[in-house]
Amino acid sequence: MSMSSPPARLRCDDLGLGPVRHVRVIGGLSECPGCGLYQRLPDLEPGQQALCVRCGQKMARRRRTAPLAAPLAFCISSAAFYFAALASSLMTLDVYGRQRTVDLLTGPMELMHEGWGEAGILVGAVTVLAPAVAIGFMFAILYAGSRPQLPDWGPRILVWYDKLRPWSMVEVYILGIFVAYTKLTDMAHVDVGPAVYLIGALMLTMAATDSTLDTDMIWRHRRIDSLTRSEGGETAAVAYVHIDEIEMPPVDHLVACSACGLVGELSHPVSNLSCVGICPRCEHKVWRRLPQTLSRTTAFLIAAIVFYIPANLYPVMTFLRMGGGGGHTIVEGAIELWMDGMIPLSLLVFFASITVPMLKILSLAWMILQTWRGARGHLVMRTRLFRVVDMVGRWSMIDVFMISILVAVVRFNAMASVTANAGMVAFAAVVVLTLLAAWSFDPRIMWDAAGRNGPVPDGLPPAVLRARADPAVPSSLSPASMEPDQA
Numbered sequence: 001m002s003m004s005s006p007p008a009r010l011r012c013d014d015l016g017l018g019p020v021r022h023v024r025v026i027g028g029l030s031e032c033p034g035c036g037l038y039q040r041l042p043d044l045e046p047g048q049q050a051l052c053v054r055c056g057q058k059m060a061r062r063r064r065t066a067p068l069a070a071p072l073a074f075c076i077s078s079a080a081f082y083f084a085a086l087a088s089s090l091m092t093l094d095v096y097g098r099q100r101t102v103d104l105l106t107g108p109m110e111l112m113h114e115g116w117g118e119a120g121i122l123v124g125a126v127t128v129l130a131p132a133v134a135i136g137f138m139f140a141i142l143y144a145g146s147r148p149q150l151p152d153w154g155p156r157i158l159v160w161y162d163k164l165r166p167w168s169m170v171e172v173y174i175l176g177i178f179v180a181y182t183k184l185t186d187m188a189h190v191d192v193g194p195a196v197y198l199i200g201a202l203m204l205t206m207a208a209t210d211s212t213l214d215t216d217m218i219w220r221h222r223r224i225d226s227l228t229r230s231e232g233g234e235t236a237a238v239a240y241v242h243i244d245e246i247e248m249p250p251v252d253h254l255v256a257c258s259a260c261g262l263v264g265e266l267s268h269p270v271s272n273l274s275c276v277g278i279c280p281r282c283e284h285k286v287w288r289r290l291p292q293t294l295s296r297t298t299a300f301l302i303a304a305i306v307f308y309i310p311a312n313l314y315p316v317m318t319f320l321r322m323g324g325g326g327g328h329t330i331v332e333g334a335i336e337l338w339m340d341g342m343i344p345l346s347l348l349v350f351f352a353s354i355t356v357p358m359l360k361i362l363s364l365a366w367m368i369l370q371t372w373r374g375a376r377g378h379l380v381m382r383t384r385l386f387r388v389v390d391m392v393g394r395w396s397m398i399d400v401f402m403i404s405i406l407v408a409v410v411r412f413n414a415m416a417s418v419t420a421n422a423g424m425v426a427f428a429a430v431v432v433l434t435l436l437a438a439w440s441f442d443p444r445i446m447w448d449a450a451g452r453n454g455p456v457p458d459g460l461p462p463a464v465l466r467a468r469a470d471p472a473v474p475s476s477l478s479p480a481s482m483e484p485d486q487a
Contacts, residue, residue, distance in 0.1 A: 176401025
């Protein structure tokens with residue numbers, strides 16, 4: 001489409017914005033989600049991926065496999081494994097001739113029965129509900145992608161899938177099962193049920209589905225030049241131009257949709273403080289940066305610190321056997337595994353349950369402090385550290401999953417029993433709050449505060465706004481670097 005095409009009109013009516021925004025969609029241009037640098041995306045061959053030339057963030061990749069057939073096969077397998085796991089036993093414990101068999105639903109139900117409803121709902125949501133929703137959404141995405149034109153509901157499903165998929169923690173639950181099994185083998189005879197192997201297979205097939213799905217191909221089915229938006233009885237078409245046909249627009253006039261990556265140019269500088277409109281491709285609200293990113297992250301982080309203290313001081317569970325035993329904190333559980341000779345497992349529990357939450361809190365606090373100060377040093381290191389924090393946060397749920405399994409399977413009254421304690425609920429709150437803190441933080445604002453993305457925009461701390469920005473934006477647009485896809 002030529003540059004003379006009428007511009008799209010974008011508006012967030014529900015936010016009460018009166019003026020109508022004008023935008024020109026720019027193809028072939030992408031914003032790095034890690035540092036905010038706009039770059040040309042080169043044409044990728046199968047098996048290649050595009051990396052940001054400034055911070056090394058992965059920006060796009062080309063799948064090697066069939067874009068729809070391969071993920072569909074894995075998605076069907078995931079559905080089969082999921083329903084089979086629900087109908088199968090997880091493990092059976094034999095204590096002096098008395099047996100107890102549990103399944104995937106027993107742990108959450110027992111936690112709620114003991115009065116820890118919040119923890120039970122959390123465990124059930126991330127191990128039972130979230131995988132089912134992810135599989136159902138994937139079937140809907142694949143159906144939408146197979147249509148000649150992406151249905152109107154397709155973009156919403158894609159956006160919600162990206163938001164809900166991290167809550168499916170099947171892979172973490174597998175490690176929780178393994179830790180629970182090692183604790184139970186010293187007490188009694190344990191038989192592993194078929195559900196354990198089915199959950200392991202489910203973990204692999206869901207990961208393979210995500211790896212083989214080509215979301216860029218599906219987004220291309222959403223033809224931008226054919227979309228219209230009607231406002232007040234007037235229809236406006238979407239203007240589209242490729243980056244190779246024009247000069248690089250001012251950086252502070254550009255905005256990228258955080259949901260689908262579509263880049264648009266506005267006729268005025270873009271503020272961090274307000275929604276600039278509705279994305280014409282995915283209908284997601286478009287902000288230059290995540291709204292209130294510093295205040296939200298700080299609030300979640302303070303709450304996580306408050307819960308972190310009781311999570312480590314109070315027992316997470318009470319283990320009674322033949323009238324003996326008592327409460328165990330997270331540290332005591334790791335020490336017990338070490339004393340029993342299970343050194344690798346002890347290190348795993350210590351790292352996932354103690355080290356990771358503490359390092360996440362310290363890392364996010366450091367990033368927030370440096371952003372408030374407008375610090376210009378170690379930007380690449382901070383961006384990479386954020387990617388690590390975002391990646392490892394879910395693995396701290398190992399102890400919560402282990403306790404839910406032990407509570408479910410060890411219920412033999414005076415002979416042997418395991419009950420959950422307040423420390424477990426506090427620790428689960430720490431994990432959830434640190435996850436929310438990481439997902440609320442926008443790493444691009446670190447580069448904004450340092451003046452590395454053009455003029456310092458609104459929405460940053462006063463100390464940053466008073467400082468002189470360093471105009472270190474490249475004068476010419478560089479293409480993203482290409483490397484073989486190692487995923």
